[in-house]
Amino acid sequence: MTRTLQALLEDARTALNDAGLAELDWTMADVIVARRTPSGMVIGELGWRSQRVRFACVDRSVNHKLQQHGASWKAGLSASFAIRLVIHPRFGFQAEIYDVLTESLREASSVERLAAVCARIEREGWAERQRSLPDPGVPERVTVVTSVTAQGLADFLSTARGVCDTRVVEAVMGGDAASRSVPIAIRRAALDADLVVLLRGGGSASGMEWADEERVVEAVATCPCPVWVAVGHADDQHLIDIVAHKSFATPTQAAAELRRRVDLRAAALREADLQCEREAAERDASQAHRHATSARRAAVAVGVVAVVLLVVVVVLVTRGGI
Numbered sequence: 001m002t003r004t005l006q007a008l009l010e011d012a013r014t015a016l017n018d019a020g021l022a023e024l025d026w027t028m029a030d031v032i033v034a035r036r037t038p039s040g041m042v043i044g045e046l047g048w049r050s051q052r053v054r055f056a057c058v059d060r061s062v063n064h065k066l067q068q069h070g071a072s073w074k075a076g077l078s079a080s081f082a083i084r085l086v087i088h089p090r091f092g093f094q095a096e097i098y099d100v101l102t103e104s105l106r107e108a109s110s111v112e113r114l115a116a117v118c119a120r121i122e123r124e125g126w127a128e129r130q131r132s133l134p135d136p137g138v139p140e141r142v143t144v145v146t147s148v149t150a151q152g153l154a155d156f157l158s159t160a161r162g163v164c165d166t167r168v169v170e171a172v173m174g175g176d177a178a179s180r181s182v183p184i185a186i187r188r189a190a191l192d193a194d195l196v197v198l199l200r201g202g203g204s205a206s207g208m209e210w211a212d213e214e215r216v217v218e219a220v221a222t223c224p225c226p227v228w229v230a231v232g233h234a235d236d237q238h239l240i241d242i243v244a245h246k247s248f249a250t251p252t253q254a255a256a257e258l259r260r261r262v263d264l265r266a267a268a269l270r271e272a273d274l275q276c277e278r279e280a281a282e283r284d285a286s287q288a289h290r291h292a293t294s295a296r297r298a299a300v301a302v303g304v305v306a307v308v309l310l311v312v313v314v315v316l317v318t319r320g321g322i
Helices: 005-018 061-068 108-124 126-132 151-159 178-192 214-221 239-243 251-318
Strands: 025-036 042-048 051-057 078-088 092-106 141-146 165-170 195-199 227-230
Touching (some): 051 078, 061 092, 108 126, 108 214, 108 239, 126 214, 126 239, 141 151, 151 195, 178 195, 178 214, 195 251, 214 239
Parallel strands (some): 051 092, 141 165, 195 227
Antiparallel strands (some): 025 042, 025 078
């Protein structure tokens, strides 16, 4: 049976609602195209990394917020928007914008730099470089790059206590200074480490622009030993997450992975010991069996010889030989 387009759209809207995708949510995005309709509504296209979606700004207070902060709807504007995914009867799948986090506003130059770094990641093969390194397994020497006052450091050390030898190389983990401090700290950390863990936790999600800076991304991607990244914000992926050997939402999760590996190795060693004991027991049992078999065979041989001698004696006696 042929269904109407309206019916299909209604089913799609129902599916969005059932999946919880129609709820209002905050997401970081770039404005790719924007224009104002005759009715005054702003429509266009949002993007993030390689993703694209049509948008419509349905709350005009967003326009006022942008104007108050010297921004406007134009290609290159980047911010955290409150959006709801919908299926419009006329325009189809799109994102409706209801609010903007003005603290997250970035100008076109920032977006262009981000695009340039993404292009270099692709060109240099940085996304695969760290992952091509041998897995550290259970590293003996772990160096943590972070601020010594970070809450994430305390969480990491608490979870990883007794798991491995850990040292800390301090770095600035927020603001403009971080883009200079973090690469230097990573290079220092890699001098004597099996694994470098770059972590940050407990702070604001703002001030994380350094995690997309080219020099930081390059330092992570080209580090000679594996780099794990755990910057403590599960909902916002950065370029350092893309090029890292492994990425974790929080420092605690990174430490838990180290503990899991230690536990697995301990279990494997216990199993190996048990296997050695089983094999030794099997060898002892086999050797005992061989000894018992040899003893039985010797006893049989002695018995046979005795019988033969007895027969010989009987024959000789019978013939009068003795």
